[in-house]
Amino acid sequence: MSPWINSMIVGLGIPDQTIALLLIFPLVATLIAFFRQVIGVKAFGIYTPSIIALVFFMISDARYEGFDLWAMFYDLRYGIAIYIAVIAIGMGMRVVLKKVRLLYLPRVAITMTLLSFTVLGILALGAALQRTGFATVYVFPLIVLVVIAEKFVAVQIEKGTKTALLLALETFVVALCGYALLSSQTVQNVVFAHPFSVLLVIPVNVLLGKWTGLRVAEYIRFRDVLTRMK
């Protein structure tokens, strides 16, 4: 461990968990930027997937050696259930509330109400199955709810249900990758040993920000043009 980190934890009493989050978070943000600029996975911007990655991390509340994906995702099953429930309800409520012709914010508020009760149900289920740690972080699933539900409904209005679903799926995948970074003990060890190496993401992002080539997804999107063009 770097002496800087050591003195922060031991000398100043800052929780190591907090330090780990702050140091790994730039990596998550860079990963999301890479997904967008080079691969072409849009997701709901950068804020939504990173906050969801954080919430996923808090829900599973564990550290894993390396990238033990199976264990990571298994421990996240309630988080995944909540995510899917939010999207499903967001979609269903749009169909139902469309006929009633309500103003926008009240309509979102009704969607939120239903979501709250659904999460309550999932929490109860988790508690019944002795998943106690889950209930203690109850406030975070609510944050996810607000964030995704609002985003999802907005995109649904803007670009249609199909696009919104695709973006929700992309957000989910990106958030899972971010969650894998956040909950890996190995990554934490590396950033604790070399905290300033995290700053390397800045030149990486400068490169990403100047990247004007086609995204991987665009090679697929324009495949007909690419093969038929003279």
Add this chain to the structure above:
Amino acid sequence: MMEILAQAHKILGMNARNLEYVRPLNLKNARAIADDKILSKEVLGAAGVPVPRLIAQIATHEELEAFDWSTLPDSFVLKPNRGFGGGGIIVVFARKKGMDNAWVTAGGGVITAQDLSNHISNIIDGAFSLSGVQDVAFFEERLTLLKLFKPYSYRGIPDIRIIVYNRVPVMAMLRLPTRESGGKANLQLGGVGVGIDMATGTTTTAIQGKGKVITYAPGTRMLLSGIKIPYWDDILMMSVRAQEASGLGFLGADVAIDRERGPVFLELNARPGLSIQIANMAGLKERLERVAGLTIKTAARGIRMGKDLFGGEIEETVEQTSGKRVIGSVEEVTFIGKDDKRVTVKAKIDTGAYSTSIDRALARELGFGATLDAFDRLPLDTYTLIPENEAAIKKDILAAHGTAIPNLADVAVVFSSSGATVRPVVKVFFVMDDVRVPAYVNIVDRSKLRYDAIIGKRNLGKFLVDVSK
């Protein structure tokens, strides 16, 4: 795979669009005009570009309370001023008979003043604007569908998207509303995009949605290629004028055609979509780079540049779909005669003639000198050259001399405006526009004529003739 990578630089991707075109060329002031439909109307109207007439606008809930619904005309369109992607738009066709302040919508339903009021209230609250900011609702004149487009469109009005850069219209696409897109001419919602040849304004290839290649308008047997867009030059001129007026260096111009008014400018787009490249099967980046840095002084010159540089795909498309080559009325033709002797001449393509004729001198060069000499010795003046005798003359000559004259394949009796002649026929090959064609050609004195050969329709089966070429 390597081919695809080599072509990639021709395509404009999202990264390059934003970083190299939208960001440096569409500055804040210009984008502010594009994102504000009412302001767009004012700016374009002042520049002499026709726009849909503004009927009324409602900016606050108080104005909405005080609004007199009876002032609305029988048909109109209600739009959010800062809407995007066609969201929040209500199209009204007519007043509902027997009801006060009720109208029939494009979808066939009835909408009352109360419904409109709720919708406008939503618009004012920002339900349809980018990032939900407060917005203004406005009513504008409803455009009517051009007859030409009727069989291709579902409910809504098609429009024409033109990308303008540096005063040059570089790429265009006809957008058709479909059942899937809910009557909106929006590709993302499942509308149809049809590429347009810049020079002629004729449609080429088509896609539906984000990139499914189609040939016919959905649910019909109406071919999407070959539609001639009316007012094409006016449309190009309007879009270049709109670029000048708005200051958007990289503009996606949307123009619709009204049955009575002709072309009307619909919308300025500061971030035009990239699917237009698939509709046209062409790369936008390559085109933009060809126009970059040129000094284009006037709109007319920019249009001419766009037509010259980016027109002409039609021909290739026709060639691809028909499998035939498009040739002009005069073409360079290489004849291949005896012992692979080759002579290249300019030949007239004559669809009025049945067979192909070549000049005597050309025939000699091709190695048919002996044929000509032997044929000239025949006592041809003993025949009476009238059409009824044609078959008998041929049979007679071939029977009497067929084997004695080298390389004689047939005998032709040709009746033309300059009189009737009996001509020897030989078998050759000719190569025109890279196509090799076997041909029986007759030999005649063409020394006083402009071209040494004419190609008749009998040998033109693999070609289409474009007389303007």
